[in-house]
Amino acid sequence: MASACYFLFISNIPIKKRVITLLLCLIAGTFLLFYLGNTPLIANLLNERLGMQNYDTERFSTQKAAFEAGFSNLIGMGPGQSDENLEMSTHSLYARLFAENGLIGFLSFFVFFILSMLQALKRTLRSSYQVRGLYSIIFASLVGLIFNSLFIDTLHWRHFWLLLALAWCAEEEINEGMPEPIKIKGR
Structure with a gap:
């Protein structure tokens, strides 16, 4: 998100080209994530890292208490x-x-x-x-x-x-x- 904001405000390139490039990068990145997500090794890693951990339930309950x-x-x-x-x-x-x-x-x-x-x-x-x-x-x-x-x-x-x-x-x-x-x- 921060990189996209920076890219939108650099002044050397016309805004139309910046927006088109950002959209193309977003589309290519989506396809790349989809492809990597279907690779067994990467899919297992993502499931392990992005899934709920035991620690997360304690952390979210502490946030709720806060x-x-x-x-x-x-x-x-x-x-x-x-x-x-x-x-x-x-x-x-x-x-x-x-x-x-x-x-x-x-x-x-x-x-x-x-x-x-x-x-x-x-x-x-x-x-x-x-x-x-x-x-x-x-x-x-x-x-x-x-x-x-x-x-x-x-x-x-x-x-x-x-x-x-x-x-x-x-x-x-x-x-x-x-x-x-x-x-x-x-x-």
């Missing part, structure tokens, strides 16, 4: 308390935020995350050529993190917070660190 705790206490149980009060780690940023910060804290964080993504997207579409690629990387990374956070508690990932901050950096601040474009004689 959401129940968030609904029962609108201001949450406090930072870092989900690991203390629940049987195991929630393994989901959203379940952890909801349990520890309650509905208000969860909604505040989620709104900030969405606003940061929209800010990065806006800067991707409106920035100069020199920094457009950086903003598209920031946007694509945030898209990847929003999905990754469903399955992993990304709260303590340093790059998570760095990407959220970079989405709000002004183009002028980023341009200060960029080298001047190379000028070719006669152009």
